[in-house]
Structure formats: structure tokens, C-alpha cells
Amino acid sequence: MTLARWVTRPSTASPAHSAFMFDRGEPSARSSSIAVVLEGGGLAQARARLAAGARQVLLADAALRDISVMCSAVAEFGAARVGAWLPVKRMEVCWSLDSQSNGDFKCMVPTHPQARWEVLTSDLQCTGTDVGRWIEQLVGVGVTTVFISVDMHDERDLDLCAGLMERFGARLWFSPLTAADADLASWVEYGQVSRLVLPDSDAADALARRLMARFGSTPSAVEHVA
Numbered sequence: 627m628t629l630a631r632w633v634t635r636p637s638t639a640s641p642a643h644s645a646f647m648f649d650r651g652e653p654s655a656r657s658s659s660i661a662v663v664l665e666g667g668g669l670a671q672a673r674a675r676l677a678a679g680a681r682q683v684l685l686a687d688a689a690l691r692d693i694s695v696m697c698s699a700v701a702e703f704g705a706a707r708v709g710a711w712l713p714v715k716r717m718e719v720c721w722s723l724d725s726q727s728n729g730d731f732k733c734m735v736p737t738h739p740q741a742r743w744e745v746l747t748s749d750l751q752c753t754g755t756d757v758g759r760w761i762e763q764l765v766g767v768g769v770t771t772v773f774i775s776v777d778m779h780d781e782r783d784l785d786l787c788a789g790l791m792e793r794f795g796a797r798l799w800f801s802p803l804t805a806a807d808a809d810l811a812s813w814v815e816y817g818q819v820s821r822l823v824l825p826d827s828d829a830a831d832a833l834a835r836r837l838m839a840r841f842g843s844t845p846s847a848v849e850h851v852a
Contacts, residue, residue, distance in 0.1 A: 627814060627841050628821045629834050632801065636660055636679075644681060646773065646799075646823050663711045663773070664688070665748035668695050669702070676703060684711040684773055686748050690755065693763055700768040709771030710764050713803055714757050716783060717744040741782040750803075757786075761794050773823070775803040778813060787817030799823055814841050 633645045648663050649671070661682035662675045668688035675683050683703075689696040689710055699708045743757040761772055772794065778784055790798060801823040802808040813819040814837065822837070824830040 627819075627837065629837070630799070630821070630823045631826045631830070632823055633660065633826050645826075646684075646801075649675065661709065661771070661773075665711070669698055672699055672703065672708070676707060682707050682709055682771065684709040684771065686711045686713075689764075690745060690747065690753065690760075693767065696764065696769060697767045705768045705770050708769065709773060710769055711748075711773045711775070712757065712760070713746040713748065713750060713775045714743045715746060715750075715752075715776065715803070716779070716786075717742045717754070717756075718752075741786060743776065743783075743786050758790060758793065761790070761797075765794065765797065770797055771799070772797050773799040773801070775801050777803045777805045777808065778817065781816070784812060784816040787813065787819060791818040791820070795820060811837065811840060 631645045633647050634650070636647070644659050644661060646661050646663060648665065649667060659681055661684055662680040663684045664671050664675070664686060666687045667675075668685070672683040672685065683699075685696055685699060685708070689699075696708070696710065745753050745755040745757055745760050747753060757774070764772060774790075776783070776787075778787060787800070795818070798819075799821045800813065800817075800819045802810075806825075810819075810822060810824075810833065813822070824834060
């Protein structure tokens with residue numbers, strides 16, 4: 627298991643390890659260990675952040691609107707310096723009246739028989755885009771880093787997570803989307819998550835120690851931000 631941190635400014639990051647930060651202004655030379663999440667920015671913003679010293683940029687809305695933006699970013703900056711940030715949630719199931727499959731009676735059928743996650747926009751609006759299919763497209767254009775922020779509520783979410791890990795595990799990072807008290811131990815044990823991004827806080831320090839003790843990580847495997 628590997629742990630990293632969300633940070634709020636470049637100066638909080640250890641130069642020896644990576645961290646993640648939302649783009650809140652131009653990084654400094656001290657941000658060489660930081661992957662900057664560009665919630666709405668495209669190629670120009672990515673180019674500026676990398677030139678200013680960011681280790682990596684993670685595109686979100688711009689790539690979701692037009693995957694050619696991601697293609698261009700990978701071609702210009704290289705796969706190691708470009709990734710994707712995916713806020714996701716369980717896709718809502720809607721029910722409709724089916725009168726086609728059997729002419730003798732009508733029945734209610736779900737829009738999605740199986741649980742699925744969908745990608746959200748950076749302001750957490752639903753898009754209807756299936757996470758697995760979107761990651762397949764991203765991998766197809768050369769993306770090697772996909773950072774998923776999600777709140778897992780039950781076994782169905784953990785099963786969905788484990789399925790993604792089985793398909794794309796080496797590329798995936800995970801963090802809670804909004805839940806500050808997420809049971810991350812179950813994410814690791816049942817969701818098979820191997821790379822977690824924790825908040826930069828004393829509570830997260832304690833959680834990191836518990837996770838390492840339980841799941842056998844060593845200090846050298848932890849991308850810790852002091």
C-alpha cells in the first residue's frame with residue numbers, strides 16, 4: 627500500500643515524496659513533488675503549471691468534454707506528466723414502465739440493472755459517463771495515472787472498486803470525495819485499493835499509522851507529506 631497527501635500549498639510538501647493539490651494559483655519551484663489537479667483547466671493551464679514546476683497535472687472537466695485535449699496533453703508533455711482526476715458517485719437507478727417485452731402485462735424495469743459509478747464534473751454534477759468505460763478511453767490514449775475521488779457507502783461500492791482495481795489497479799489512486807470519516811480500512815481490505823491519498827492533518831497521520839500497521843506497509847512505501 628502506498629499513501630500520499632492532499633496539500634494546500636507547495637511549501638507543505640516534502641521534496642522527497644509526491645502529493646496532490648488543487649490548482650489555486652501558480653505553483654512555485656518548490657512544487658516539483660506535487661501533482662496539480664486542474665478541475666476546469668485545459669492545455670494552456672497544464673502547460674503553465676508544468677513550466678512553473680509541477681511534477682504532474684491531472685485534467686478533469688476539459689478532458690471529459692473532449693478527450694482530444696487529453697490526447698494532445700499526453701503527446702506534448704508525455705504520459706508520466708499527465709493524468710486524470712475523476713470525482714465519481716453511484717449512478718442513480720431510475721425506473722420506467724416496460725410494455726414491450728410482454729404484451730399481456732406491464733412491469734417496472736430499472737435503467738441500470740447493475741450498480742455503476744458515474745463520472746462527475748468538478749462541481750459534482752452528474753454526467754451519466756460510466757467510470758470503467760471512461761478509464762478505458764483514457765488508458766487508450768496513454769494515460770497512466772487516474773485519481774478517483776469517491777464516497778463508498780456499502781458493499782456494492784466496494785465491489786465496484788475491486789472491479790476497477792482488477793482492471794486498472796496499477797494506474798489508480800483513491801481518496802474520499804466528501805466523507806471525512808470514510809472507513810478506508812475497508813477500502814483496502816474489500817475494495818482492494820493499494821494507493822490512497824489522505825488529507826494533510828494530524829488525524830490523517832494517525833490513520834496512516836493504523837493502515838500501515840494493519841496492512842503491512844513499510845515507511846519506505848509511504849509517500850508522506852510532512
